[in-house]
Amino acid sequence: MKNIIIILTIGLFIITGCTGVKTVTKGLEDQSYIELIGNPSNYSGGVDVTIDETTTFKAKVNKAGAKRPKGSVYAISTGKHVVTVKYNNETIFSKQIFVSTQETKQIILP
Numbered sequence: 001m002k003n004i005i006i007i008l009t010i011g012l013f014i015i016t017g018c019t020g021v022k023t024v025t026k027g028l029e030d031q032s033y034i035e036l037i038g039n040p041s042n043y044s045g046g047v048d049v050t051i052d053e054t055t056t057f058k059a060k061v062n063k064a065g066a067k068r069p070k071g072s073v074y075a076i077s078t079g080k081h082v083v084t085v086k087y088n089n090e091t092i093f094s095k096q097i098f099v100s101t102q103e104t105k106q107i108i109l110p
Contacts, residue, residue, distance in 0.1 A: 029101070029102070030077070030078055030101055031075050031076070031077065031078065031101070031102070032075070032076050032077065032078045032099035032100065032101065032102065032103050032104070032105065033073040033074060033075055033076065033099075033103070033104040033105070034049075034073065034074050034076055034083065034097075034099070034104070034105050034106075034107055035062055035071060035072075035073045035074075035104055035105070035106050035107065036049070036059055036060070036061045036062060036071075036085065036106075036107050036109060037061070037062055037063075037064045037106050037107065037108050037109065038061045038062075038064060038108065038109030038110070039061070039063070039064065040060070040061045040062070040063055042061075042109075043061040043087055043109070046058045046059055046060050046061065047059055047061060047085050047086065047087045047092070047109070048085070048086045048087070049074070049083065049084070049085050049086075050083070050084040050085075050086070051076055051081050051082070051083060052081055052082050053082065053084075057074070059072065059074055059085075060072045061109060064108075073104055076099065078099055078100055078101050078103075079098065079099070080096060080097070080098050081096070081097055081098075081099070082094070082095070082096050082097075083095060083096075083097055083107065085107065085109065092109055092110060093107060093109055093110075
């Protein structure tokens with residue numbers, strides 16, 4: 001009797017463990033990134049970045065020529081954007097850029 005209960009228990013575990021084939025489809029997130037490159041000591045306290053004259057945020061400047069990317073990147077939506085970078089209320093970069101899905105656009109600051 002014990003053997004029958006053990007065999008039935010093992011059989012139930014095997015049957016419930018087989019769930020069949022599951023298919024999952026994922027695409028890339030519809031997001032892009034910008035990275036600000038320059039000499040961080042020239043921009044103490046960070047810079048002000050404006051995207052399309054609507055979104056403004058404070059950003060860190062990453063060191064140029066790093067072998068491994070270590071700095072901060074900032075997520076933006078894909079497509080055309082006008083990016084303006086200011087430091088001490090002085091515009092140091094202003095340009096229209098185009099970024100595609102999962103692309104990281106490097107903005108080189110003077």
